[in-house]
Amino acid sequence: MTIAVDARGAGQPSPALRAKRRRQRLTVLAFLTPWLLGVAIFFIYPLIDTVYLSFTRYDLLSPPKWIGLTNYRFMFTKDPQVVQAAYNTLWLVVILVTARVLFGLAVATLVTRLKSGLGLFRTVFYLPALVPPVAGVLAFVFLFNPATGPVNQILGALGLPQPLWFNDPSLSKPSLVMLGLWGVGDLMIIFLASLLDVPKEQYEAAALDGVNPWQRFRYVTLPNISPVLMFAAITGVIAALQYFTEAVVAASVASGQATTGGGNAALLGYPEGSTLTYAQWLYVMGFKNYYLGYASALAVVMFAVSLGVTLILLRRARSLVYGAEGTR
Amino acid sequence: MSIIRGRRRVLAIAAAAAGLALVATGCSSGSTDAGPAAISSAPAKLTGTVTFWHFFTDREAAAIQTAVDKFQAANPGVKVEVKKGQDDEKTIQAIASGQPIDVVLSYSTDQIGKFCSTGAWRDLSDYVKRDGVNLDQIPTVVRDYTQFEGKRCSMPMLSDTYGLYYNKKLLAEAGYSAPPKTMSEFSAMAEKLTKLDGNGAIQVAGFVPTFGFYENAPAHFAPSFGATWFNADGTSNIGSDPAWASMFTWQKKLVDFYGYDKLTRFTAGLGQEFSADNAFEKGKVAMMIDGEYRNAFIKAEAPNLEYGTAPFPTDDAKPDLYGAGYVTGNVIGIGRGSQNPEAAWALVKYLSTDTDSVVSVANGIKNVPTTTPALTSPALEKDANYQTFLDVFANANSTTTPTTASGKAYQDTLGTFAQNWQAGKVPDLAAGLKTVDQQINDQLALGSAP
Numbered sequence: 001m002t003i004a005v006d007a008r009g010a011g012q013p014s015p016a017l018r019a020k021r022r023r024q025r026l027t028v029l030a031f032l033t034p035w036l037l038g039v040a041i042f043f044i045y046p047l048i049d050t051v052y053l054s055f056t057r058y059d060l061l062s063p064p065k066w067i068g069l070t071n072y073r074f075m076f077t078k079d080p081q082v083v084q085a086a087y088n089t090l091w092l093v094v095i096l097v098t099a100r101v102l103f104g105l106a107v108a109t110l111v112t113r114l115k116s117g118l119g120l121f122r123t124v125f126y127l128p129a130l131v132p133p134v135a136g137v138l139a140f141v142f143l144f145n146p147a148t149g150p151v152n153q154i155l156g157a158l159g160l161p162q163p164l165w166f167n168d169p170s171l172s173k174p175s176l177v178m179l180g181l182w183g184v185g186d187l188m189i190i191f192l193a194s195l196l197d198v199p200k201e202q203y204e205a206a207a208l209d210g211v212n213p214w215q216r217f218r219y220v221t222l223p224n225i226s227p228v229l230m231f232a233a234i235t236g237v238i239a240a241l242q243y244f245t246e247a248v249v250a251a252s253v254a255s256g257q258a259t260t261g262g263g264n265a266a267l268l269g270y271p272e273g274s275t276l277t278y279a280q281w282l283y284v285m286g287f288k289n290y291y292l293g294y295a296s297a298l299a300v301v302m303f304a305v306s307l308g309v310t311l312i313l314l315r316r317a318r319s320l321v322y323g324a325e326g327t328r
Numbered sequence: 329m330s331i332i333r334g335r336r337r338v339l340a341i342a343a344a345a346a347g348l349a350l351v352a353t354g355c356s357s358g359s360t361d362a363g364p365a366a367i368s369s370a371p372a373k374l375t376g377t378v379t380f381w382h383f384f385t386d387r388e389a390a391a392i393q394t395a396v397d398k399f400q401a402a403n404p405g406v407k408v409e410v411k412k413g414q415d416d417e418k419t420i421q422a423i424a425s426g427q428p429i430d431v432v433l434s435y436s437t438d439q440i441g442k443f444c445s446t447g448a449w450r451d452l453s454d455y456v457k458r459d460g461v462n463l464d465q466i467p468t469v470v471r472d473y474t475q476f477e478g479k480r481c482s483m484p485m486l487s488d489t490y491g492l493y494y495n496k497k498l499l500a501e502a503g504y505s506a507p508p509k510t511m512s513e514f515s516a517m518a519e520k521l522t523k524l525d526g527n528g529a530i531q532v533a534g535f536v537p538t539f540g541f542y543e544n545a546p547a548h549f550a551p552s553f554g555a556t557w558f559n560a561d562g563t564s565n566i567g568s569d570p571a572w573a574s575m576f577t578w579q580k581k582l583v584d585f586y587g588y589d590k591l592t593r594f595t596a597g598l599g600q601e602f603s604a605d606n607a608f609e610k611g612k613v614a615m616m617i618d619g620e621y622r623n624a625f626i627k628a629e630a631p632n633l634e635y636g637t638a639p640f641p642t643d644d645a646k647p648d649l650y651g652a653g654y655v656t657g658n659v660i661g662i663g664r665g666s667q668n669p670e671a672a673w674a675l676v677k678y679l680s681t682d683t684d685s686v687v688s689v690a691n692g693i694k695n696v697p698t699t700t701p702a703l704t705s706p707a708l709e710k711d712a713n714y715q716t717f718l719d720v721f722a723n724a725n726s727t728t729t730p731t732t733a734s735g736k737a738y739q740d741t742l743g744t745f746a747q748n749w750q751a752g753k754v755p756d757l758a759a760g761l762k763t764v765d766q767q768i769n770d771q772l773a774l775g776s777a778p
Binding site for chain 1: 417420421423424442443445446447448540541542589592593594595596597598599600601734735736737740743744747748751753767770774775776777778
């Protein structure tokens with residue numbers, strides 16, 4: 001046995017062991033195959049196809065034609081709408097995500113402090129998250145209708161100004177943020193779980209040290225829930241980069257043109273392009289105007305930005321979050 | 329060993345990526361195959377199934393179904409499977425993915441350039457020639473919008489024609505007995521017909537001038553100003569044709585009369601266009617531009633409304649344009665994946681040229697027929713309000729929007745400009761329209777990049 005090992009050299013496994021490892025690898029591969037197929041078909045293939053199409057002129061109905069960097073040149077030098085769409089999307093990434101995370105955390109903290117009715121309030125705050133996005137937007141635009149909505153009627157009765165809300169380009173995005181805050185239940189519920197998971201001993205130790213409420217939050221609560229906050233931030237940023245349904249429905253209903261059919265060009269990002277998001281412009285160019293090659297270029301840039309932002313957040317997270325390694 | 333294994337792994341990954349890329353390019357390749365040409369003689373008896381995708385819904389879909397039932401009765405060997413409520417987006421994606429759609433009905437002429445140039449809709453020329461279909465029975469403007477660069481890939485199936493709707497009662501209350509004919513008359517009437525409450529809020533608008541409201545679109549006003557879209561070389565003419573500047577100036581003057589914010593607040597409280605709460609039907613708007621189909625909606629939703637119709641007023645400098653208007657229409661064709669093109673063509677021919685069928689559907693949905701025999705048929709039900717649109721349709725100055733291989737993107741670009749213009753965000757109209765030219769030209773160039 002010793003001679004055999006020496007003959008093969010130190011660290012060389014026996015044929016039997018190698019066969020066993022090969023069988024193990026094949027077994028693992030067999031179990032992974034459904035997942036690998038799914039990733040290949042629904043992620044890698046579309047990704048490669050999208051990158052390829054971004055270098056072509058393609059209208060869906062005729063074969064793609066290679067045009068090099070023309071789509072990218074158009075995007076960065078000649079498309080005025082993409083600038084507006086990118087600005088609106090960036091605004092939503094910064095404001096909407098920040099507002100939702102802070103508001104979700106505040107609501108969750110509030111709920112943990114309740115002495116009674118915890119279940120009731122948890123349900124009440126979570127319920128809007130169950131409403132389908134389109135129905136939620138319809139209800140919101142109705143509530144905030146400048147002429148007939150109950151919000152403005154109440155404001156009017158109180159002698160307060162009655163804004164145009166979704167019909168005002170300076171208020172349309174903040175109105176969408178309010179809609180996002182109304183549906184904050186999805187974040188609230190995970191924050192709540194995280195807050196309830198903070199070890200009580202740490203709070204007791206902090207109390208013995210005589211910390212004030214801010215110090216208690218900053219040095220006990222925040223470090224414990226930071227992984228969940230980071231998760232909410234990353235998924236929120238990705239969702240905001242792809243913000244679509246709420247903006248489209250709000251613009252459509254607020255403009256009075258919620259119809260099928262040919263549609264009206266003046267609807268795009270109503271009012272005045274203020275709700276035109278990057279994802280919406282991508283869709284319009286791809287599936288309304290049939291510039292599929294250009295839409296693919298827009299998609300590639302969006303993917304690159306999403307990936308970049310996620311990587312930055314993850315790197316930042318390592319220095320902020322108490323990770324599994326407990327290195328902080 | 330490990331280096332070799334590493335190289336193999338890299339090669340395997342590269343091969344897989346190359347394979348995927350090949351698959352990707354192969355799978356995303358559309359086809360320009362427009363299908364086989366028509367056989368030399370029409371079959372004696374038609375058989376098989378025909379799938380028919382159209383966009384109509386509810387009341388209008390029922391009228392289409394009646395025509396289809398008559399076709400099936402006349403061709404007992406053919407079964408038509410109707411799929412209603414299918415808009416252009418769905419049909420284009422279905423055709424692109426190879427679904428065997430036989431007959432397609434589109435609500436817009438905007439995509440005809442794409443349908444014809446890509447072969448997504450089959451060339452019907454051979455069928456038309458073989459069966460001796462008389463294209464002269466179709467008015468010139470309609471013949472033009474159903475083909476692209478000489479390729480006839482569609483037939484017309486009724487058209488939409490635009491004109492002025494006015495509330496007779498409100499006009500009479502303001503002392504008017506006839507609709508306006510020029511833009512200055514129109515603006516003066518719109519202002520006088522407007523009613524404000526004690527706070528200055530609009531209660532009734534003489535006319536809502538904002539683009540985006542109901543059917544207010546640059547394309548629909550363009551014929552009243554004689555505005556043209558493109559130069560002979562295919563580049564945008566919007567910045568050079570003074571008619572566009574006249575149109576935008578007229579529109580902004582009327583917007584400023586009301587105040588943009590006031591108009592926005594007023595329109596936000598109005599009902600949706602295609603609902604029983606339509607503002608004109610509710611008497612909240614005294615005059616509006618709309619298609620002939622509104623007659624049928626009023627009959628169904630507001631039968632007691634006292635209203636009249638007339639051609640839309642024209643630019644004061646071009647009174648000879650009075651009587652003209654915007655014309656567009658439904659177009660019907662055969663999908664390139666059709667499995668039963670002969671029966672499909674028979675259905676297309678029946679729905680687009682059979683006088684009884686055309687008249688029957690026109691009576692049902694109050695659209696304008698697109699053949700001369702149907703337009704002059706005694707069976708065509710018409711009153712004074714509907715007759716207006718037949719006259720606009722027949723007017724030699726009526727125009728439609730040009731078809732391009734890039735669809736209606738150029739209209740969207742002007743629509744975006746119009747939004748900013750009416751909100752007072754464009755300080756220099758002439759420079760703004762020149763910028764629109766550049767944007768449209770850039771977009772068209774992208775769609776035809778070599």
